[in-house]
Amino acid sequence: MENSRIYREVYDPIPYLIIENTFKEEELELIWEEFEFLNQPGKMYPAEGTGSAESPDGKILKNNKSVFLDELFEYNKKFSNILKINNSIVSPEVKIAFSKLNFGYNAIWQTNVHSTLINYYHDGDYYDSHSDSSLYTSLTFFYKEPKQFTGGDFWLSRFKHKIEIKNNMTVIIPSFVEHHVDKVNMKNSVYGNGRYSMTMFLYTNPSIQNGFWKDEYWKG
Numbered sequence: 017m018e019n020s021r022i023y024r025e026v027y028d029p030i031p032y033l034i035i036e037n038t039f040k041e042e043e044l045e046l047i048w049e050e051f052e053f054l055n056q057p058g059k060m061y062p063a064e065g066t067g068s069a070e071s072p073d074g075k076i077l078k079n080n081k082s083v084f085l086d087e088l089f090e091y092n093k094k095f096s097n098i099l100k101i102n103n104s105i106v107s108p109e110v111k112i113a114f115s116k117l118n119f120g121y122n123a124i125w126q127t128n129v130h131s132t133l134i135n136y137y138h139d140g141d142y143y144d145s146h147s148d149s150s151l152y153t154s155l156t157f158f159y160k161e162p163k164q165f166t167g168g169d170f171w172l173s174r175f176k177h178k179i180e181i182k183n184n185m186t187v188i189i190p191s192f193v194e195h196h197v198d199k200v201n202m203k204n205s206v207y208g209n210g211r212y213s214m215t216m217f218l219y220t221n222p223s224i225q226n227g228f229w230k231d232e233y234w235k236g
């Protein structure tokens with residue numbers, strides 16, 4: 017059965033976009049195949065390995081496992097199921113829905129690069145309040161159903177606003193809005209039954225936009 021995306025516009029406490037049924041069944045199968053591969057012992061990085069957000073006194077704010085796919089598949093992105101599929105997060109349809117929320121969100125049309133981080137949260141894992149260095153952040157949540165953990169919800173920290181996660185649901189926010197993930201409590205200890213997420217950081221890189229200065233212009 018075809019599952020089509022449902023767009024939900026939220027305006028309180030800030031405008032943000034929710035997409036339900038983000039990926040189709042056949043895409044989910046490919047995504048899960050890659051999750052199972054990446055989450056084998058010793059592959060994904062602990063919190064220190066992926067440029068994690070830090071508090072002003074240098075404390076790493078998260079405890080989970082993650083990997084940047086663009087780094088892992090740097091020389092050939094087609095080897096990643098996920099990187100072949102996840103461009104649909106930055107499709108014109110999504111950009112229209114997001115930019116309609118607020119006049120300040122029009123800058124999503126200027127974003128021209130993104131990077132993809134895969135995260136796995138097991139029992140006791142969390143990510144404390146932080147903001148991201150990109151312009152917009154898209155997060156898609158995944159777990160095996162029935163859900164085998166409590167917690168692991170996504171919060172807009174400053175507003176004490178909880179976004180209850182759902183499997184295959186995406187949230188898109190401006191990256192400067194502080195957010196956190198509360199602690200995951202597993203109902204069983206089977207590794208892999210916890211909370212996966214795919215974070216996409218959307219940036220504008222001026223050097224690859226027409227009309228911007230490029231260093232090679234010096235060479236005449």
Ligand SMILES: [Fe+2]
Binds near residue numbers: 146147148153195
């Ligand atoms: Fe973040």
